[in-house]
Amino acid sequence: MLRGNRTSATALLALFAMAVLALSGCSSGGGTSPAPSPSPTVSRARITTTPKDGAGHVGITVKDVTASVADGVFTSVTLMAQGGKAIPGTLTAGKSWHPSANLARGTAYTLTAEAKDPDGRVAVTTTRFTTVAPANSTIAFYTPEDNTTVGVGMEVSFRFDKPVTDRRAAEHAVKITSTGGQQAVGHWFGDRRIDFRPREYWRPGSRVSVDFDFDGLELAKGIYGVQDRSFAFTVGREQISTVDAAGQRMTVQQNGAALRTVPVSTGQPKYATYNGTMVITEQSRQTKMNSTTVGLGDEYDIPDVPHAQRLTDSGTFIHGNYWASPQTFGADATSHGCIGLQDAQGSGDPDTPAAWFYANSLPGDIVIVRNSTGGGTVAPDNGLGGWNMDWPAWTAGSAGA
Numbered sequence: 010m011l012r013g014n015r016t017s018a019t020a021l022l023a024l025f026a027m028a029v030l031a032l033s034g035c036s037s038g039g040g041t042s043p044a045p046s047p048s049p050t051v052s053r054a055r056i057t058t059t060p061k062d063g064a065g066h067v068g069i070t071v072k073d074v075t076a077s078v079a080d081g082v083f084t085s086v087t088l089m090a091q092g093g094k095a096i097p098g099t100l101t102a103g104k105s106w107h108p109s110a111n112l113a114r115g116t117a118y119t120l121t122a123e124a125k126d127p128d129g130r131v132a133v134t135t136t137r138f139t140t141v142a143p144a145n146s147t148i149a150f151y152t153p154e155d156n157t158t159v160g161v162g163m164e165v166s167f168r169f170d171k172p173v174t175d176r177r178a179a180e181h182a183v184k185i186t187s188t189g190g191q192q193a194v195g196h197w198f199g200d201r202r203i204d205f206r207p208r209e210y211w212r213p214g215s216r217v218s219v220d221f222d223f224d225g226l227e228l229a230k231g232i233y234g235v236q237d238r239s240f241a242f243t244v245g246r247e248q249i250s251t252v253d254a255a256g257q258r259m260t261v262q263q264n265g266a267a268l269r270t271v272p273v274s275t276g277q278p279k280y281a282t283y284n285g286t287m288v289i290t291e292q293s294r295q296t297k298m299n300s301t302t303v304g305l306g307d308e309y310d311i312p313d314v315p316h317a318q319r320l321t322d323s324g325t326f327i328h329g330n331y332w333a334s335p336q337t338f339g340a341d342a343t344s345h346g347c348i349g350l351q352d353a354q355g356s357g358d359p360d361t362p363a364a365w366f367y368a369n370s371l372p373g374d375i376v377i378v379r380n381s382t383g384g385g386t387v388a389p390d391n392g393l394g395g396w397n398m399d400w401p402a403w404t405a406g407s408a409g410a
Contacts, residue, residue, distance in 0.1 A: 052130035054081025056122050064138040066145060068224045069112040070237045074120065074138075076106040081126040091117040114235065115142035146235045147171040147228055149221075152290070152393075153372060155240035161210035161247045162288040163373030164393040165193060165219055172200040174229040176408040179203065182222050182234070189215030189244075196398070196406035198390040208400050210375070211244040213264065248374045250366075252348055254282060254381035257339045259348070261366065268369070271362045272339025274330065276346040280305075281384035283325060283346070288393040289374045291319040292367070295356050298326075300345065308345060315356035316367035320348075320376055321392040327376060329356065329363030338362075348378070 059075045060067045067073055076086050082103035088096040090113065097109045112118065120136040152166045153159050165185060173179050176197055185193040185205055189212035193205040211217065218241040223234025252259045254275045261268045276282035296317045300308035303324035315329035329352025330338075337343055338351045352363035359368070375396070378384070387394045395403065 052132040053126040054124040054132040055079045056134040058136045060138050062136045066141045067138045069140050069235045070224050071107050076122045078124040081124040083124045086122045089119045116140050146233050153242050158243045158245045160371045160373030162375040165205040167203050169201045178226050180408040184220045187215050187217045196403050213247045215244045250376045252378045274337050274349040275342045276344050277342050280345040282381045283387035284378050284381045284384045285387040286396040287320040287376045289318045293317045315352045316363040
């Protein structure tokens with residue numbers, strides 16, 4: 010009888026406990042406790058920084074390092090490089106911050122951000138990180154320069170300072186658009202260079218925009234890109250100059266109409282000028298030319314070659330020549346592979362053939378050489394010689410979709 014009473018009491022207590030738990034569960038909204046009220050001494054300002062504290066191999070562009078705040082405004086943001094150098098930054102509406110310029114590679118930085126909430130309570134965050142080292146990153150040098158006017162043969166060329174093994178990633182990081190509606194396709198020359206061009210020459214008057222974002226891409230094992238940039242260029246009139254090495258003459262055409270025929274002197278038989286399509290890549294009103302720099306020993310050393318325009322990486326120029334007699338031009342092949350035009354020493358006479366051609370030329374203009382005996386055809390990667398490849402061969406050098 011006593012044992013039976015104890016059992017009933019125990020059962021009643023258990024039922025009571027279950028009822029309390031059930032009521033407790035309903036009142037708490039499915040088992041999630043209400044968030045505690047913020048402490049009156051803790052700031053509501055919430056600071057977020059990129060990268061995270063202790064990060065390594067961080068990119069160096071302005072988008073790679075940021076600070077932002079919610080429920081408050083920044084009162085100060087400082088970025089200090091190792092050694093105590095302060096890095097200037099841009100603060101927008103008191104809410105977001107980023108550096109004003111790209112950072113240095115292989116450097117330790119400390120980012121300190123301080124903010125206040127609407128009640129004046131202060132929050133502070135400190136983030137320490139290290140940017141990617143030169144040994145673990147690659148830089149791409151590109152052509153042409155931003156906001157330039159170029160000829161119709163200009164190729165968009167990227168040359169990396171380290172080998173790229175993930176060519177597809179690098180190629181797809183480049184976006185090229187043209188107001189002329191042409192599509193540019195990339196072609197790899199080895200593992201450090203990719204050039205882009207359309208099927209035909211660029212349409213005169215079109216505007217070409219190039220956006221590339223290699224930042225953070227692992228382009229080879231342990232090697233990361235660090236650039237995120239945009240540039241654009243305008244295509245000028247179409248100028249195509251055709252050199253007949255057999256007749257020592259060059260005919261210059263603009264937009265399909267002949268402008269002028271100019272007597273020239275191409276490469277002598279021992280140093281025949283390349284045949285094929287070449288593109289002007291550099292212009293110098295006056296420059297030094299020394300044969301030792303192109304592997305020709307002590308053949309020449311001219312300190313003041315006038316109106317020089319580069320056609321190949323290997324040293325082919327179309328330039329002024331003041332040291333040969335006027336009768337040479339149009340008659341004799343006397344150069345070491347360059348295309349010479351009559352000129353005056355000092356590059357000050359605007360009426361010489363070389364000065365005229367220089368004044369009427371742009372980087373990206375086409376120069377075609379024909380009938381150069383023994384010259385061979387210029388290699389597609391010697392300068393911007395990609396126009397010597399037909400379209401199927403060019404597209405075969407792409408990393409693919």
